[in-house]
Amino acid sequence: MSIAHCFLLLPLGKLLRNIHSSIFLQVNTEKNINNEALRSLVDLSKEMNSAAIDLAFTPPLLRCILSWLYPFTKHARMFNFLMRRVQNTVESRRSGQNTQNADLLQVLIDVQPYGCNKILQGSVNREKHFSDQQIFSNVVIFMFAGFEAMSSALSFSIYLLAKHASEQEAILREWNERFPDKSVREVTFEEVRQLKRLDMVVKECLRLYPPVPVVVVRRCLQDTVVSGQFIPAGINVAGCPWLIHRDSDIWPNPEVFCPERFAEGATKQKRGAYFPFGLGPRVCPFKELALITLKCALLRLLISCTLKLTGDSAGEVQACARSMTLVPERGIHIKLDRRMV
Numbered sequence: 001m002s003i004a005h006c007f008l009l010l011p012l013g014k015l016l017r018n019i020h021s022s023i024f025l026q027v028n029t030e031k032n033i034n035n036e037a038l039r040s041l042v043d044l045s046k047e048m049n050s051a052a053i054d055l056a057f058t059p060p061l062l063r064c065i066l067s068w069l070y071p072f073t074k075h076a077r078m079f080n081f082l083m084r085r086v087q088n089t090v091e092s093r094r095s096g097q098n099t100q101n102a103d104l105l106q107v108l109i110d111v112q113p114y115g116c117n118k119i120l121q122g123s124v125n126r127e128k129h130f131s132d133q134q135i136f137s138n139v140v141i142f143m144f145a146g147f148e149a150m151s152s153a154l155s156f157s158i159y160l161l162a163k164h165a166s167e168q169e170a171i172l173r174e175w176n177e178r179f180p181d182k183s184v185r186e187v188t189f190e191e192v193r194q195l196k197r198l199d200m201v202v203k204e205c206l207r208l209y210p211p212v213p214v215v216v217v218r219r220c221l222q223d224t225v226v227s228g229q230f231i232p233a234g235i236n237v238a239g240c241p242w243l244i245h246r247d248s249d250i251w252p253n254p255e256v257f258c259p260e261r262f263a264e265g266a267t268k269q270k271r272g273a274y275f276p277f278g279l280g281p282r283v284c285p286f287k288e289l290a291l292i293t294l295k296c297a298l299l300r301l302l303i304s305c306t307l308k309l310t311g312d313s314a315g316e317v318q319a320c321a322r323s324m325t326l327v328p329e330r331g332i333h334i335k336l337d338r339r340m341v
Contacts, residue, residue: 060234079140086136108135142286149211152326153276153294156209157202159317159332160257161298162307167259171198172302187303192295200259202295206276208257209319213242213326216278241275242326305336 058066070076086105093109112130161168174197192198216239220231231237246254250273251261260266277284284290301307311333318329 082140083136086139087132090132090135105135105139108138138285142289149325150290150293152209152211153206153290154297155328155332156317156319156326157205157294157298158301158307158334159309159328160205160208161201161302162309162334164257165306165308167197167201168302168307171195171201171299174198175299175303187296187299189292189296192292192299195295195299196264197259198295198299200262202291202298203262203274204257204259207245207251207261207274209326210241210245210276211326212276212324213319214238214240214321214324216241216275218280218282239275239279242321244273244275247273301336303339305338308335308337309333310335 089105090109093106108130112135174195178194179191217236218239220233220235220237222233224231244250248254250270272279275283277287277290314333317332319326320329321327
């Protein structure tokens with residue numbers, strides 16, 4: 001079976017979007033492709049990519065003016081529509097009309113009375129609750145994250161595994177050694193967490209091809225000097241994971257795919273040398289969920305198939321960032337051969 005242009009013509013983002021919209025919007029995207037909520041989600045995701053880059057380099061005064069005008073824009077109307085849809089879903093579950101869902105949204109609803117301390121520490125040490133607004137906004141953010149960013153990470157990870165066949169076998173070898181039962185069954189999160197080689201490979205894939213390669217923006221809160229460069233308060237500073245992840249002063253042979261960089265006992269990276277999901281307190285809130293989803297998807301694929309490059313992808317795939325997200329310029333051509341059980 002040959003998959004051509006797996007990112008653009010057979011987008012993994014579409015599959016992830018189907019999953020997320022089904023969970024959070026209660027929309028069957030296969031049977032209801034013209035659903036208004038789904039259309040709003042798709043349109044808003046496309047606009048947010050380019051808008052985020054534009055906003056990052058907008059002067060503070062102009063940004064302030066644009067913030068006053070924002071409530072009257074189409075973008076704001078679509079975002080508010082999605083927020084209302086998520087709110088309706090939450091209210092439906094609270095009323096008992098839909099109580100069978102075991103998903104992230106239900107987790108947020110269940111822990112709301114206890115706050116984030118119950119999640120992080122297993123107990124409640126102080127009063128700190130989630131507001132409804134925090135639940136609604138984080139769910140919408142999660143749905144956006146399930147579009148281009150996750151499909152980008154999955155696409156380039158598949159490409160690198162197809163290019164380095166020995167890593168496919170190394171991952172499977174560790175899987176079979178730890179879990180010798182080869183019957184067809186679901187891969188669990190706990191099993192995936194025990195696979196060190198898979199973890200190393202995924203981290204190296206994200207180093208070489210960070211889903212958001214250009215802009216990780218933080219605002220300078222006070223006048224400061226960094227490496228002799230004066231940065232005034234109020235200025236946005238954009239970090240570039242693509243450049244830092246490939247800096248030879250930080251990473252030896254940075255262009256080489258080498259999962260051993262992340263092996264136990266390997267030299268630890270400098271703080272800020274690796275940030276595919278951002279840095280600091282504003283790091284992507286769904287970092288761990290994204291990693292475990294990526295690992296599960298890759299492992300299930302490797303258990304079932306071997307990956308081989310074909311067509312133009314047999315050489316070096318050219319990556320580009322048409323907006324916020326890294327994509328293969330001409331798609332990725334992969335041949336999947338079913339493994340004989």
